[in-house]
Amino acid sequence: MKKSLLIPLTVIFLTGLVGELYAQPCSCTNCPVPITDNGTFQGLLNVTVDGPNDLSLCPLEQVCFTITHTWVGDLSVTLTSPGGLNYLVMADADNGPGGCGNDQDNIDVCITIGTGNALTNNTQYVCNGPPGTCLSGAWTMPCGGVTDPFSGAQQAPNCNLNDFNLPGQPANGTWILTVNDICAQDVGFLQDWSLVFSCGVLDCFTCAADGGQFNQPNLQGCQGDPAFNLNIVPQYPGSTPPPPAEYSYTFVVSQNGIINSFITGPTLGNLPPGSYQVCGLSYLTDDAGELPLWIGQPFASLQNNLSSGAPAFCGDLSNSCFMATIGPPIPPAVLDTTICLGDCFVAPNGVTCCTPGPCQYTLQSYLGCDSTTIVNITFLPPDQTIVNQTLCPDECLTIGGVDYCPPGFYNLQLVNEQGCDSIVTLNLSAVPVTAVAPTPPPITCSMPAALLNGSFSIGNTYLWTDANNMVVSTQPTAVVNQPGCYLLTVTNTLNGVTCSDTASVCVTADLELPDMPNLQGPAVVCDGDVVAYTITADPLASDYVWTVPADVTIVSGGNGTTAITINWTGSAGGQICVAAANGCGEGPQDCLDVTVGSTPAIPVIAGDNPVCAGDIAFYSTPADPNTDTFTWTVPAGASITVGQGT
Structure with missing residues (x-):
């Protein structure tokens, strides 16, 4: 009832x-x-x-x-x-x-x-x-x-x-x-x-100090290194920097947990050798006189004080700090060496000197400091011999236990009768041969064969073989209809030297039917609604097949697409189905039973009328089985205290 x-x-x-x-x-x-x-x-x-x-x-x-x-x-x-x-x-x-x-x-x-x-x-x-x-x-x-x-x-x-x-x-x-x-x-x-x-x-x-953040990596070097003369600008992602007319910024330098100094920039190159922690500090400019009082105090005490409810001054530390390790300066070293005329002295850092006299190069010490070395070079006259040799790309010429690989020129230093270097120049060239075999698309129902393409290889003979070492083709290309791995062997000859190169390519097969799609859309609609239903595209699908009740109108989409828009005017409802298809056939369907509902009746309002200013009045309407919610509106100057939506 x-x-x-x-x-x-x-x-x-x-x-x-x-x-x-x-x-x-x-x-x-x-x-x-x-x-x-x-x-x-x-x-x-x-x-x-x-x-x-x-x-x-x-x-x-x-x-x-x-x-x-x-x-x-x-x-x-x-x-x-x-x-x-x-x-x-x-x-x-x-x-x-x-x-x-x-x-x-x-x-x-x-x-x-x-x-x-x-x-x-x-x-x-x-x-x-x-x-x-x-x-x-x-x-x-x-x-x-x-x-x-x-x-x-x-x-x-x-x-x-x-x-x-x-x-x-x-x-x-x-x-x-x-x-x-x-x-x-x-x-x-x-x-x-x-x-x-x-x-x-x-x-x-309100203390507006904000230390911000910066991405300065740790530094190490020697005293006086210009790399220690920094100009760090704090960043404030998502917020505004403190007003520059009222706030200043400096850096807190501490050693072994004790505050050493406050330095702008910061310029650290003149600090004594040691390891320092450097953090940013934003502070009210009028409180600048408070900073020297913290020199010699633990850095942790400053952190705790500024984060307390009653800080000694208006300030805020940065969200990030960095370490600076400063070592003592390293004096230059002087060395003497003798080389053959025409040779060059190559320093460990790549500096090359090819004339007699001083040769200067700079290396980094364990701290990254500059260490200068001066080498005084004296030349002796050499002998020179050139040898030409052709090799395969993967071959090398071994002389005195050293491998020399093509292509390129190599100088071998020997000692002549005067005790001077005798330079043998090896001119090594390689036979041009390269096997190139890109992976073809997989074998599918719509493309039942694959092209093995070695046309981009370098050589004069070609040989394709399968996994059983059976010959597939002696041309740069081959067509296969079976999945598996194939080997391309390319050969070439130069100056009487024959070389070969190989490349392997594997062919796959993809003969799967598409999966059942996931049909999305409302299962309950109203008479006259125009509603869209969708599925997610399937990479295995080349087509989509839709079925709908006979008494609906398709507004857009449908077969061949991933969406359909239906006009339900005058429809009794029914089943919407869709399946994905490809060259191998049609996959399983997904269906949705759709019910067409009726429109709510016009509500009848009962309640007090008229009312006086300041009155609290009550109004109601009978429930409607076709209605989910009620929306009430009242005159300007009145307000709903309870009952909206019911």
Whole structure:
């Protein structure tokens, strides 16, 4: 038995706005902060209140923030206190991946102490602001079980900003406003944010120092090496460098974990020999006088201090460091040598000297330092003989235990009767012979034979044989209809020397039918729908065969393609099938049973009429078995509190 289901819908008619709050704010000093897709973005405020450092005695009264963003439903906002309390201050019903919500623009709100005007009660955001600003005015902390899967913030225990103001919780230190963007495509900026404390503030400052990162590899060399005079520019992927008018950059040089110096550039060539760690440091220029105080201190102490809640100065170390190993300079070495006239002295690094006198070359030491050697060369007259020889490409001439391979000229040094070098020049040439046999396409149903092509080989005779050493062809090419491996032997003769070369090629066969395709598309459609169905192309297929119900109209695609578009107007439904085919035949079909559904009836609305400003009214409509969801709209100035979609 079917029953009519009454669906309640609550509408609130708003008649006023929240009054403006007083302000002695501690405002953002590094805004705007970019908000990009699918990320977590933070604004920081280092606060010193004008009163007791205890939130129960100097309570936080208000947090305000202004965000320009083209889809407010993408966002949730949390606030973290110096004591580690981390509560949601703005959240809707779905703050997990894909919970995009309300698509309107921009936020300009203040969260105040109290309850009763939650942003939100675990619902979607409902715009209340003027044109161009979805959310505005004064609100209270979100409630109703809101969650934050991204940054782990909690719903405040009493849904009240006063939950931060507990005895023993510090007011001074770093406050963090975190904006979570959980959807793609829409971006914006945290334009400004501020805090108001009952006792006011003495100082409110955001340290914008950012050490960035750099890809400097480790260095090693000798003292005074120009390679140590660097000009490293830190990189800031996805962020903006600190303002150069207010911030400076230097490098922290430490040895054995102890800070040695602060050097710009850095210029390291004048440091004493030793191993140094070099890290970047961005700092507030006004704090430059703090840096010398850290010389002689452990580098780890500087790291810990800058990452603490109360650093000694405004600074930030780079995300990457490098090592510099500096050795002492190496004095030059002087050597004497005697060679035959016409020879050249070749240094280990390839420097060649072919005249008598000093020959200078430079090698690298174990640290990569330059080590200069000066060789004084004296010449003796040589004898010279030329010998011509032809060999196969894979042959070499062995003389005195040394192999000499073609092609090329080789000088053999012997000793003549005067004790001087006697140079024998070998002119070795190779018989040109090369076997080239590229792999042919596989044997298929549509191409039952393969061409073995040795036409690009070099030689004057050709021989193709199969795996059983049977002769297939004596021409550069051969046609085979069986898979397997074949050997090409090419020979050539030059200056009475005959040489050969071989190349092997394997022929494969691919005679498979295509696999069953995976038919994609809706199984339930409405009368009058025009719907596309698709499959993924099969590399084994050369054709596609579609079958459809007789009472449908094919709009596009079909046989021979991977897609079909069908008009279901007047159809009773039925089966759509498709199979992939090639020269070997047709593969298995994939089918989809499609049901054609009916259109929902026009709903009938029942409820209060007329209503007064501020009333909460209830409206309903009977359930329809052909309806999945209901979409309600209300007049301007009214809002739906519950029941949308039902």
